[in-house]
Amino acid sequence: MSPVRGVRFEMSKQRTPRGVNASLSRRTFLVRSVGIGIAGTSMASILSACQDSSGGPAGDSLRAKTVMFDITTGRVDSPELFNPLVPGVNIQQGLHQAVLEPLFILNHETEEVEPWLGESFEPNDTLDVWTLTLREGALWSDGEAFDADDVVFTIDLLRNGPAELLHSAPMKQWVQSVTAVDPRTVEFQLVGPNPRFQLDYFSVKITNSVPILPAHIWQGQDPLTFTNFDKERSWPVFTGPYRLTKASPTEFIYERRSDWWAAETGVMKLPEPERLVWVANETEEVRVARIADHQLDSVADITAGAFISLQTRNEYAAAWVDEEPYSWVDPCVRLLSFNHTVQPWNDRELRWAVNHAIDRDEIVAIAYEGATTPARFFFPSYPQLDKYVDLLESEGLFEEYPLLEHNPDRAIEILERKGYTKNGEFYEKDGQPLQLRIDTPSEITEIKRIAQVIVEQLRRVGINATSNGLAYATWSDNVANGQYEAVTDWGACGSVSEPWSSMQLYHPRWVVAPGQRANGNVVRWTNQQYGENVDRFAELPLDDPQIETHVVAAARAWLDDLPFIPIAQAKKLVPFDSYYWEGWPSQSNNYVQPPTWWQSTHKILQNLTPANR
Amino acid sequence: MADVLLEVEDATKTYHSRGETTAALKGVSLVVDESPATIACIAGESGSGKTTLANSILGFTQLTSGTISYRGTNIATLTRSQQLEYRRDVQAVFQDPFGVYNPFYRIRRLFDVLIKRFRLAQSKAEARELIEEALNVVGIRGEEVLDKNPHQLSGGQRQRIMMARAYLLKPRLIVADEPVSMVDASLRAMILDVMLRLRDERGISFLYITHDLSTAYQIGDDIYILYGGELIEQGRAQEVIENPQHEYAKLLIGSIPVPDPSIRWNREPHSQAG
């Protein structure tokens, strides 16, 4: 109770950012409405007294010590839930950016796995025993030592606990046993070789990683209903450099702990921001308006149009890249996927016809207003993966299979060769019109807009394409159960620094009959040659040079069939305001990837310095 | 002995609403003769049950108990075709001369519908004749009214056209439910006169339902006085008015103002001096 009350007191004294702007007229209005609404001049005078003090330098100096972030998911329905294992938790309100530290952080820029709470995580030669070494001197925020027992406790909880728990599925799948060798060493015995065990689960590959929980607090709790929150006891207890001091549906405040273990041990310096605030913003308008007024330092992914209008309002606002596409590439490439159990789209030639009908540049220009780049392959455009794509290019695969070639004439030629004739606007065969219905999840505007442009492009060559918005639940169910003709999706999402994760998703072993829920390969593409080649490097160490050969062979099989069509890189346009804080990541200062809703934000906090404006 | 046209026997009607039972008619019996044609008057104040009785006879409401027989047949047991027959034989004229006209249609339709439904005429010319005749009876010329809309007619005209309409079917009985109470006094005689003439010249009997005993006295053959759903006085008109037996009937007759300033009501004793 007490810390919150303290905050409340402070909040009322500072010049808090409220609404879109804090102009005088609005304040006058506020006073008036309070005066009228609540009645009584006394109330109004109290309020104006508050305002007088809020204009002072004290308020500004507090702001200068604070970094304001955007809760990208909006309002938090469960502000007092800090259990990272249940679906109701919102870890992106600062919990895993400032409090819950990962063992390792995969730096998407360097593609190095950087140590954080963990020092190293090494496999044996057969890749089925992994040994984790923790940092020396790591402490929980309540002073208890962070040690191997905590790791063992957490992994065992996930292995043996309820199946509903987040992260439990992979631990149940992979970990045969986990043992504490000594307080800093944990040994994982896996059920089989897995070269990506550390990368996939413990290194913030995408968004977050398996959280390590303080055993002394979690012991005996029901992991499904434990909230892990107690104001009196300064819970949640994790290892990060900040402590939660306020939690409301719209705002979370964290204060810096001077006793952070990494600063104590000298591994890292104490982050400069004394205070971190995460604020829920209802709409893109609000986000942009607030960052334009320096009321936020970083906001979530916004549209290109909104960013352009932001730049005209705030000269300190910048994104990852200074010019188009402005955005940083997210790991999930946007695809056009066909259902291979549906005629006639199980015909590779028709899919190639579609590919030639598609103009990726136009999609980028229209659906993204220029904020992304076309996809050359179904890998995100990251250095390690680009190397493989470059390899495909040098092997001449793209000459053989001109994936990026926008050539409507060729598309038409294929269609006519296949016996399709034009009847009016569209092609048909045996009286059957050539139709393609592309289902999209209507809540996800970006995916929907891609489909809309594709539809227009296909219609231009004479394919009667339509796009059809579905509720996300329906859509994802349809996709998993193979009940669709085509979808725009991001189903190849997985690889970041190595190719297998994404490639294995389309392994024939995952193919199930339509109507059954597919756990991968939702397009139901069966290509044994592809499968064999993917299998060949499944268990190779990540740096094994043989991987290249197998990737090329698998990619050839893939390109030949073209089971789905990569369209565009996923963009994340993440603006930063350097009015109060400098040192934000950018392409020119690319020390880490920029999304501030990822657990890798810990690294950004290390790099922020006050602008002292 | 005269032929019985309509006989009401022990008619009782009760309404139930939310646990409360109200009796609108309590064992009312009466007879309307067919020949000679009779004007039987049902008189009573509001709430006496006279309208319920009329509605029951016209088949708009069902009796709780008791029977209404038309020429010896209980009207509740009429077959479909008998019902149509009954409709043809027993017609009605209502109090409100305005509401009975569907404002959407011209007057002509009132007659056309009947002619069509009851197949009264074989040809257009015959139909025209029938209508003219009916209107003649009530003293109206067809061309003056047939192509008009109801609101273009006066109250007296409307009520007479209704009479003509009823007459068109050559009914044996016309239930006239307060036919003059919404008509100006100076026009009242005209309608009552039509009734008399229909009785005398066409042999049509009437059930004249009214709150106004004086008009009943003027044209009625028999008078039945209802009070609270009960029949309290009945007999030949002259007899009932001049020599009432029931206390209430006496009170009722005594309360009717006499159009003669020389026979004034008694004022309150202390105000008589004025």
Add this chain to the structure above:
Amino acid sequence: MFAFTVWLSATIMFAIPQLAPGDPVSAMVTRLTQQAGFVEGSAGMIEAWRERFGLDDPLLIQYAQYLKNMLTFDYGYSLSQFPVEVETMIADAIPWTIGLLTIATIISFIAGTVVGALMAWRRSPALLRLLLPLTLTFTAIPFFILGMLLIYLFVFGLEIFPVAGGYDSTAMPGFNVDFIASVIEHGTLPALSIVIGSMGFWALGMRGMMITIEGEDYLTLAQAKGLNPLRILFRYQIRNAILPQFTALMLSFGHIVGGTVLVEYIFGYPGTGSLLFRALSNSDFTVTQGIVFILILTTAAAVLVVDLIYPLLDPRITYERSST
């Protein structure tokens, strides 16, 4: 009537997710795991969740359980926000909606009724009567379109109001000046859009009733009595004309609750409308059912209240007769 309404709508709410394609649980799991890409064990996870939410039980048992839960106000856990309880979420959201609604509706009711009365009053200045077309025009426009216009005008044009939310995200919910001030500030535009949009409705209804009773003899008599015109207006005209307005008022609560879904959406207002919309996007059927059930219950209760208090307002109507 009350029970029937509640039962029927509750059943509809139960049936919709049953009839609809898509499995909310697998959708939720897909959502949870999509960012991490492929999760091999997701089938087991789905199974576990289905069991937790009793989705594998026979339909009739689910239905019975559902009805029981609804009636005992036990809505269980949110599917997408597990282990948050649906009740908690609704309890957080409902004061906002009720607050916004009550205040906006009452303001609009009073203002509309007065305007309507004055429009029908013979003594009102002609200028006031010119208000009619204006008010009516606004009535025809949906709340949320008015909301957009207001945002454009006041937020981006004049920059007087904050664009969205129920309060400053930095204010601490509770009884403090900052919070209350910010609630008022944030509520003004949404409330205004409801007030502007519905005032004409009340005005029109009131005007109609005033005109309907205009020829009544008791008004002539009141005038003949030489009463003050204002007294006639309030105690005779308004007092009689306003009665049907109360029925409409209670009924309108239900409709406005529906209408405010959009207003809340436009203004990012943290009420039941936004919650409902979020729950739907998350296929969170427990929350959806809970909210809609509460909405139905409130509306049906409002109607019931009307039935109960109407006899108090209109001495002519005793309770027994009020059911027509």
Add this chain to the structure above:
Amino acid sequence: MTLTVQQTVAPAETTPRRPRSPWRNTKLMVGTLMVLVIVLIGVLGPLFWDTRLSAAASSPLNLPPFWEAGGSSDHPLGTENSGRDMLALVISGAPATLRIGLIVGVISIVIGIVLGFSAGYLGGRIDSVIRTLADTALTIPALAILIVISSYVREIGIATMAFIVALFAWAGPTRLIRAQVLSMRELGYVRMARLSGASTVDIMFKEMMPNLLPYLAAAFVGATSGGILAAVGLESLGLGPQRIPTLGMTIYNALQSSAILRGMWWWWGLPTVILVVIFVGLFLISTGLDEVANPRLRGRR
């Protein structure tokens, strides 16, 4: 003795209370005109403008209307951020929106007539059942349930949309017609018709229906307007038809893309203006019809 009664010819047509045809009502006419304009935009628009420009990627992005700096006469009302031409969007969106309303209107009025007459005229148990159903449908917060339904049933075209909306829209007309029929049932001319041996069907359709016309028309317009309101509401939440560029969808897209923030007023403003015209037009028609049906409301400012 002389008679002082003035004798003059009194042609019935000059009866003082005889009103001018009530259908010549200003509100009715202005409202009809407004709706007609929208209909004309939809009917004639395609003759003058290429509605294929309402498809994504058909035009340059984010152009303002021609009179603003940067505007182009090729796209007189500007374009939005997917390269759709606003003029084409309006031309194809306005009739689509109206169509939804009309389907809803027709469905509701047909249901309303059938149920309303059955309930009002036949009475008894049928009446209780229908009345309860209608009252229930009126009580239920329809839009909330519609949102739920349409978020589940997403295979939405204009007809589906209209059917979903009509699920609740029939109750209003039903209740209104029932009330009218109920009060009419005891009217003199209905009794007269029964006395003339008219069948129930005849009484309903030949005697009552003609006099109900203004009410039916008002109920129809009301249901249409309510249908459009609900449909536009759902569309603006992104729950509408996806392929057809209805006005609500355009507003949804504009909201999704921060059109207000970006100052692209034409993007959300134009569909809004069209909707306002439709709503106000329908509203005027329905109040006009009210006045036709209810003469007491007539002749007041």
Add this chain to the structure above:
Amino acid sequence: MTRDMTRSGEPLLRIDDVHVHYGRVIAVNGVDLTVSRGETLGLVGESGSGKSTLAMAILRLITPPGRIVSGRIHLNGVDILSTGGRQLRQLRWTDVSLIPQGSMNSLNPVMRIGDQIQDAIEAHDRRQTKDSLRQRVLSLLDMVRLPARVYGMYPHELSGGMKQRVCIAMAIALGPSLIIADEPTSALDVVVQKTVAETLLKVKEELNSSMILVGHDMALQAQLVDRIAVMYAGNIVEVAPVAELFSNPVHAYTRHLIASVPSITERKPLVVKEFQRPDLTTARPKPELREVSPGHLVALDDEHSDRRTSGEASEREEVIPRG
């Protein structure tokens, strides 16, 4: 010109050449009339004759589209038509009160009886305690023979006769010099009508007020009034003391009215006759009244003298404007 024929000099009410139009309808076409103190005047006519309009004109209760076009109405020497606002309000009820036509709807359905009577009293004499006010109302109720419990009742709880008594009680609350009773008993059953009419006369005489009794029922008028004015098509066609009028009706219309009253005392043949009603929307001259015997004035118009003698029903159309 009408001459005052009462003994007390200046009459209480004097109406001079009043014209009232309802839209295009000339409802009252130049009426001259006087009412003396203590007198009960019957104003008789059929629908559309303008009798109620004239009564309302005296109260200045003509509402649009009706308007008083010209004329003067002096009550107690005050020209009512030239007053307005407060003065008019003050004049109403203290000088002239109304017993309205439709007793069923004349009381505010949502106010208690006591409050409605108090309303009238309070509007005119303010300073009094709640208790004395209540006492006044109770004694008024007693005067019209209503039980005290009526004080706290709502109109719908009363029968028609009781409601009409309430209206009478209200009308006499301030002891007005003139009571206008507009068909006060037409909605009542005859038995009740008689007692209410008796009550009305009683209280009127107790207060020594004058009264205008508007009505269409000649028989009832014969019972209640001192003098009768017959209105036809917006004009007064005959005025005479009641006995004189009944024994010696001069005007054809008056005669017809008297003849059409069905008697309860003797059966006689119906007199069927139809009068041609003038078109009320066209301007027509105001008939001149001539005195045929003391206090008996008749509109004489030689031009149409032959029209009235016919005893047969004329088949001519007539138009009766309703309302």
